[in-house]
Amino acid sequence: MARRTFLGGAAAAAAALTLGCANDDDRGDEGTGEGPATTSGAPTASAPGPDLPGDPFTLGVASGDPLADSVVLWTRLAPDPFADDGSGGMPDTPIDVVWEVARDDEFTSIRSAGVVTARPDHGHSVHVDVTGLDAGTTLHYRFRVGEWTSPVGTTATLATAGTQRLALAVVNCQWYETGAYGAYRHLLDEDIDLVVHLGDYIYEYPAIEGDRATRPAHQVRTLTDFRLRYASYKVDEHLQAAHARFPFVATWDDHEVANNYTRDLVPGAPDAGEARTIRAAAYQAWWENMPVRGGPPDTGGLRVYRDFAAGDLARFHLMDQRQYADVPPCRANPDDTMDFGDCEDRTALDRTLLGSDQERWLGGSLGRGGVTWNILASPMVVAGVDAGSDQSAYYLETWDGYPRARERLLAQMVEADNPVILSGDYHQGMALDVHRVPHDPTSEVIAPEFMAPPISSVLFSADAGARNPHLRQQVDAHGYMTVEITPEALTTRFRVLDDVNDADTAIRTRGTWTVNPGNPTMTGA
C-alpha cells in the first residue's frame, strides 16, 4: 500500500534531492551527509511550474502519526478551494510537489527532501512518510509547486527509551457553524508534543446560514460534497495554525460519514448500495484531508485503528468505533436514528463495537508491555453514562449499548499496565472512574477516563451527576484537554473557553486531575 514519493519526470533537480536523501538510513548528521545544501528561496524545482490559477496552498500544511524515526507530511493543492466540482481549482492532471524537511525554519540545513505526485484521484492531496529521522527532534517542513511555496510547518519525532515527558492535547467535535475555533488558537500556546483528534472533524449536516456557512449547502453525500466540506473547515486560520504547529494523530467518529452510522448502515441512505457509496466517499475524503500514514481506502474500507509507543513511557491504542460496529440495540428498524434509551436486548444480545479483528489487535497491543502507561483513544465514552432522569437511559451507540463487548474490553484493560481512557463524542468534558462493572460503583475502579469537551459543537448540557456516582467532574463548556505524561504521573487539565462564538475569547483551566502508576483512582478537582 506504499504509494508515497514516486518521482515525477518533471522535476529532475528535485529528483536529485530525493536520491541523496529520502531512504538513506545511515547518512550522517546535518551538514555532513549527502544532504543538499539548499537555501531558502533557491529555485530547486527548475522545471517550469504547472499553470495554476493561484496559490495552491490555501488549505495549509499538516503533519501526523509521528514515530521515533518518521512522520507523515500532508498538504492538498487547492488554488480555488470552493470550486463547485470539488477539484479545488486544480487541473485534472498529476502535479509534482517538492517537499523539504529542515532543522531550521529558514531551511538552511535541509535534512530530507523529495518529490511527491499529487494525483487528481487523491484530491491532489499528498502524504509523505519521511523516514530515517532522528528521535525526539523538532523539524520544519514545507512544500513547493512551481513558483509557490507553502507555509512552513513544525513537527517532531517521538523520543525513544528514557522519555521523561510527553504532553498532548485531546480534541474532538468541531462543528464549524456552531462556534469559532478559539480553542485551536489557544492550543498554539500549550506546551505539548502532539494533538490527538477523536473525531467529528467535520459535520455532514446541511450548512447553517451565517458567517461560517460551509459548502455545500445540502447534506454531504458525494465525494465532491465531502471535498468541499473539508475545504470549508480547512480554510480556518486557527485550525490551519494548529496543524502547522503540531503533529496530529487522528481517528474518526460518526459525523465524518453521517450521524449515527454503523458499519455500512448509513441512516437516511435509500438503500444499502447507496449507503456504501456514501461511506466510500466519506472515507476517501477523510484520508485525502488528514495527515495519516497508510491508505488510500479500498473497497474493504480503511484501517484506522493503530498503536504507537513513545519510548517506554506510553503506548497509544487508537480505536475505530464505527466502521465495524454492529447495529446498536433497541432499534426496531435498523435504519432508525434513535440513539438514546434502553430496552432488554441492550444486555441480552452480544454485539461488537470494534469488530473481531480490532478486538484481537487491541488485546495484542495492550498485552505488549514495556511501557508505563497504556493510553486508549476511544472516540466514545467507556465508563458509561446513565443519561436518564426518572429511569435509566443510555446513548446506545456508545459502549453502554455494547455491554458484553465492553466486558471483553475491560478484561483486556485489567491485564495491561496503567490503562487510561481518553474519550469524546459526548459534547461535554468529563472525568470518570471506569469500574470493573460499569454502573456498579461497588466494583473496583480499574482505570481513569478523561473525556475531552467539544471544540465548537453544541453542548449536551444535561447534568449527569445524580445517576452517575463514578462521574467525578462534568465540564459543560467548549475547549479541549491537555494530558501531561511522565513516568511518575499523568495529569489532565480541562481547558475551557469563555465564549465559543468569539475566536478571541479567553481560556481557563477548569479541573486538574492526576493519576499515578499503580493506582487507577484519580485525585484532583
Ligand code: FE
Ligand atoms: Fe460530535
Ligand code: CA
Ligand atoms: Ca459523535
